[in-house]
Amino acid sequence: MELELSTARHLLYGTAERYGLARNKGEMDEALNITKIAVTQAAMGIVDKAMKIVGSRALSEDNPMHRHYLNVRAGLYNPPMEDMVKGQLAVQAIKSFTQPSKSEVK
Numbered sequence: 672m673e674l675e676l677s678t679a680r681h682l683l684y685g686t687a688e689r690y691g692l693a694r695n696k697g698e699m700d701e702a703l704n705i706t707k708i709a710v711t712q713a714a715m716g717i718v719d720k721a722m723k724i725v726g727s728r729a730l731s732e733d734n735p736m737h738r739h740y741l742n743v744r745a746g747l748y749n750p751p752m753e754d755m756v757k758g759q760l761a762v763q764a765i766k767s768f769t770q771p772s773k774s775e776v777k
Contacts, residue, residue, distance in 0.1 A: 675716060678713065679710045690702075701759075704751045707746070711753075715746070
């Protein structure tokens, strides 16, 4: 869990730093979208593992795990939506493989 958390933290803070230094913030959209999805997925995995360790009492509203669970799940429903980002990435990948590159000889 610590490895997943550290990896997500490095990705998040690294992206935030690059965003802060970027001259054109609009060029950061893809990096921001990918970071949001990756960090949200990592957080959900970490909380799910922690809840398995704690057991059913993690579902009690009195337990801080309950709030952590709700908070990370909320990331799924805040924009950008994961399916939209993945769709955009797929379209870009397909275009990059179907359009001739500028370096190809005609």
